[in-house]
Amino acid sequence: MLFLAPLSHAAVSWETINANIQFLKQEDKLRFYDSNQVLIEGKKCALLVDASGNFAGVERLVNDLKKRLKTPLCYLVATHYHDDHLLGMAVMQHFYPDAKLIVHQRVNDNFSVYQKAFTNQLDNYEKSIELSYQRLANIAKEDQPQWREKLELAKKRLFRWREYQLNAPQIAINKSKTLDLGGFELTLNAHAAHTNGDLTISTNGGSVLIGGDAVDWLPYPGHGELKSWQALLKQYINDSKLSLIIPGHGGTLNRAQLKQPLLFLTAITEHVKNNKGQTVEKLVLSFPESVMKPYTEETLNKKSSDLFLQAGLIRAKNTK
Structure with a gap:
């Protein structure tokens, strides 16, 4: 039943970082498929x-x-434009119409593309429901009622979601912007790293960083600005004030743990540079095992890192 998979995800776990910050961590088995969230609350305002x-x-x-x-x-x-960080904002905007959406300037410039992506996702859900109904006949008769009930629930949800809209941002950030939530300040910074339009958030005097996918322990480089991304990670690693890092996927990190994604990204660019003309398949086979070793110790990491490596090599080959 194709449509029911995205509806069955367990709820995130709430972890208190400090009096102002709650980390909404995605469950481990879904950490490469769906994103974390962070809630920051001051005395006057909250930010998600x-x-x-x-x-x-x-x-x-x-x-x-x-x-x-x-x-x-x-x-x-929205820390960047990928579906698992941006599209759900349509739901938030429906229930909190006064909340201002903040994105990178590049995301704002292309926002009609992401509005179309939201519509396309709903269209795909609808097609999935139709396919699932067609496949009911292949299910044992005694199991059909429960699946039919689930599909009816899916239809009701889709009907509701059709009322939502991904509305245009009210604030676009090109460099940096500081917000005061009421006795608690944070600074949003614009980068070209995981994508060409990333936002990170620095709080607590620079000791806490909410870095989105730019600081993931296993980074996805398929859309990355690889050189500037490496420079950003080096900056964070050398920042003595920084003590806690909240990534877009996975658990919290410290500065030392950022050395692994930096090694991964650097090895990708160097491997492509030193083996010009090789196919992606050959580059994968000859990629340093020592770089990949930390990612092979857990099944989900291994599966994802293989895909991410290939995407990164393609990106590096296509980057002038």
Whole structure:
């Protein structure tokens, strides 16, 4: 049943970073398929970083926020344009229409593309429901009622989601911007790293960094600005004030742990540079095993790192 998979995700776990920051961590088995979120709350305002591409999950988050928030939700921040960080903002905007969406200037410039992506995702959900109905006849008769009930629920959700819209951002950031949530300040910074339009957030006097996918331990380089990304990671590694890093996927990190993604990205660019003319297949086979070793110790890491490596090599080959 194709459509039901994205509806069955477990809820995120809430982890307290400090009095102002809550880390909404995606469950481990989904860490490469869906994103973390971060809730920051001051005395006057709250800000949410990223929204899952699983709309049912975002609706659960809305219910949690209604119980937890002590102040208005004033801002929504998409760290970049990928579906699992941006598209769920349509759900948040429906329930919090006064919250201002903040994105990188490059994301803002191309926002009609992502609005179309939101519509396309709903269209794909609808096609998936139709296919699942067609396949009901192949399921044992005693199991059909429960699957039919699930599909009816899926139809109701899709009908509801059709009312949502991904509305244009109100704030676009080209360099940096500081916000005061009421006795608690944070600074949003624009980068070209994981994509050409990343936002990171620095708080607590520079000791806490909310870095999105730019600081993932296993980084996806398929859309990356690889050279500037490496420079950014080096900057963070050498920042003595920085003590806690919240990535877009996986658990919290420290500065030393960023050496692994830096090694991975650097090895990709160097491997392509030193083996010009080789096919991607040959580059994969000759890629240094020592770089990949930390990613082979867990099945999901291994599976994802193989895909990410290939995507990174293609990106490096196509980058002038």
